[in-house]
Amino acid sequence: MRTKLARWAAAGAIAGGLLVGLPVGAGAQGKAMQLFNGKDLTNFYTWLVDSHREDPHRVFSVVDAVDGAPAIRVSGQHYGAFITREEYSNYHLVAEYRWGPATWGGRKDRTRDSGILLHCQGRDGNTGKDFNGPWMMSQECQIIEGGTGDFIVVGGHDESGNRMTPKLTATVSKDRDGEWIYDPKGEEREFAGGRINWFGRDPDWADRIGFRGKQDVESPFSQWTRVEVICDGDKITNIVNGTVVNKGIRSSLTRGKIIFQSEGAEIFFRKVELTPLR
Numbered sequence: 001m002r003t004k005l006a007r008w009a010a011a012g013a014i015a016g017g018l019l020v021g022l023p024v025g026a027g028a029q030g031k032a033m034q035l036f037n038g039k040d041l042t043n044f045y046t047w048l049v050d051s052h053r054e055d056p057h058r059v060f061s062v063v064d065a066v067d068g069a070p071a072i073r074v075s076g077q078h079y080g081a082f083i084t085r086e087e088y089s090n091y092h093l094v095a096e097y098r099w100g101p102a103t104w105g106g107r108k109d110r111t112r113d114s115g116i117l118l119h120c121q122g123r124d125g126n127t128g129k130d131f132n133g134p135w136m137m138s139q140e141c142q143i144i145e146g147g148t149g150d151f152i153v154v155g156g157h158d159e160s161g162n163r164m165t166p167k168l169t170a171t172v173s174k175d176r177d178g179e180w181i182y183d184p185k186g187e188e189r190e191f192a193g194g195r196i197n198w199f200g201r202d203p204d205w206a207d208r209i210g211f212r213g214k215q216d217v218e219s220p221f222s223q224w225t226r227v228e229v230i231c232d233g234d235k236i237t238n239i240v241n242g243t244v245v246n247k248g249i250r251s252s253l254t255r256g257k258i259i260f261q262s263e264g265a266e267i268f269f270r271k272v273e274l275t276p277l278r
Helices: 002-011
Strands: 042-048 060-064 070-072 080-084 091-103 113-120 137-144 151-154 168-174 180-182 188-189 194-196 225-232 235-240 245-247 257-263 265-276
Touching: 042 194, 091 113, 113 225, 113 265, 137 180, 137 225, 137 235, 151 168, 168 245, 180 194, 180 245, 257 265
Parallel strands: none
Antiparallel strands: 042 080, 060 070, 070 265, 080 257, 091 225, 091 265, 113 137, 113 257, 137 151, 151 194, 168 180, 168 188, 225 235, 235 245
């Protein structure tokens, strides 16, 4: 699988390797690639804030889930991620996840939190001259109780520690509390950093464990949720259990690695599938 993925990534490289993926076309798709092979993390590497490439507490492992299917277990005990070895662009990503019961540290009683970071660029942890943080510069499809499908525009740092901020545009309106939510009939607005909530995020959202909003489309706790992200050029579409919940356009980032976060809550991924757009 590792060899096939490497051949696929190399085949799409253009402009001296600046872009990895297959050319985008009119919605046609190539063959789906199983980034999680059901056995190990061959197509990924892991990175933690405290120990970097070492994982002494087995934050990341492959286990037989309760339903008998193999899954990637992320314990959540330490902040970090499992990260694709290759960079990708122009693809349809499908991931299936469910929450586990374990929560840790400062998020022990908070909403269960994770996320999928897209078009990740920079060094692991955005390590600059005097900076060591958890994430690369990226566009995040948030996974959090009550907020799955939110966008977070994640800033980073260059090699000298200078701040870099990507941009993303969306049609939005303000909710009761003045927060921006995706609204196809709203105003077009560019975000340089910040959050774009999915269209049905509850204005009474509270950062407490087990929170569930009135319009949530994420599956109830311990059940599997299907998240799809379509990255088509500079457009990003988030889909949760078959419902389009958020759309971004004119992303300043259009290629990069893909990160799956560990953020204080146990989470299982039983499927990570990538289909190139042709």
